[in-house]
Amino acid sequence: MMDRKPDDMSDDDFVRLAQQFIEAMPHALALQMKVESLGDGRSVISMPWAEHLVGDPRTGVIHGGVVSALMDTSCGAAVMAHGIRPRSTATIDLRIDYMRAATPRQRITARAECYHMTRSVAFVRAVALDEDSDNPVASATGAFTVER
Amino acid sequence: MNRNEPLDQIKQRRDSALKALMAAVPYMNWLNIQFDRRGDELTAVLPFDRKLIGNQMLPAIHGGVTAAFLEMTAIIELSWTALWEDLESGRIAPDVAVPDSLPRLPKTIDFTVDYLRSGLPRDAYARARVVRSGRRYASVHVEAWQDNRTKLMAQATGHFLMRQN
Numbered sequence: 001m002m003d004r005k006p007d008d009m010s011d012d013d014f015v016r017l018a019q020q021f022i023e024a025m026p027h028a029l030a031l032q033m034k035v036e037s038l039g040d041g042r043s044v045i046s047m048p049w050a051e052h053l054v055g056d057p058r059t060g061v062i063h064g065g066v067v068s069a070l071m072d073t074s075c076g077a078a079v080m081a082h083g084i085r086p087r088s089t090a091t092i093d094l095r096i097d098y099m100r101a102a103t104p105r106q107r108i109t110a111r112a113e114c115y116h117m118t119r120s121v122a123f124v125r126a127v128a129l130d131e132d133s134d135n136p137v138a139s140a141t142g143a144f145t146v147e148r
Numbered sequence: 149m150n151r152n153e154p155l156d157q158i159k160q161r162r163d164s165a166l167k168a169l170m171a172a173v174p175y176m177n178w179l180n181i182q183f184d185r186r187g188d189e190l191t192a193v194l195p196f197d198r199k200l201i202g203n204q205m206l207p208a209i210h211g212g213v214t215a216a217f218l219e220m221t222a223i224i225e226l227s228w229t230a231l232w233e234d235l236e237s238g239r240i241a242p243d244v245a246v247p248d249s250l251p252r253l254p255k256t257i258d259f260t261v262d263y264l265r266s267g268l269p270r271d272a273y274a275r276a277r278v279v280r281s282g283r284r285y286a287s288v289h290v291e292a293w294q295d296n297r298t299k300l301m302a303q304a305t306g307h308f309l310m311r312q313n
Binding site: 024025026027028029030051052053054055056057058062063064065066068069070071072073076090091092093094095096097098 | 172173174175176177178179198199200201202203204210211212213215216217219220247252253255256257258259260261262263266
């Protein structure tokens, strides 16, 4: 997913570079993803609601697949933001639980946390939120490869 | 079943029902997902496009796109299977031009994707199988591949809540 951080790079520079890298992914650009914060095995990435991303026009609710894309990106970013500084990562598996419909026209924010790291696997969990941040829209758990 | 029903009428009924299901999802049109129908068997096609890329270095299709593609395939297959009897017997006739005739799609409860190979910058295909479909809940398995049917790019299992239409 990402190239190695040169060893002499500061944490701030690394975070800035990672942020640019994530936001430059064509699909992240297409969904207008924005990296809100990154570091210490955590990431927060948000994206706006858009008409063409709707799953059901009768309700205007965004499609679950869009939430998947946001959570997958956020989870991968959390792995890259881990202190061991992986060279790259890829999703092994990702499970998403859809708890409720996201409110139309609100931004969606994914918060991911890499909660365990082994030599070659990272375990990650995430939640997706709209403006009612006390009631998650969806949650995710996944395993990711780690290239050191 | 009416053995003597004209063939073009049968095809027209099935294709327009399929089109109606797909028209119900703007996001599917944005991803440009198509369905190839052979009798009742559906194959979803995701034509490659630059906006689907996650990793530009490889390049590879974004994992979220793969998940969305698999989920769409599962939902359409599940609705299609649930709809088939009513469609063939003429009890329903979904039509894009008549919004109320469109069935409500099942709701995803959970969806688990196994990423088996990175998605190449070319077309992807997927087929879903309804493993169990009860009155309220359904379990669906779906597989996606690119060049070779036996070399899966990803597979997924999802649980869905059926809508009472």
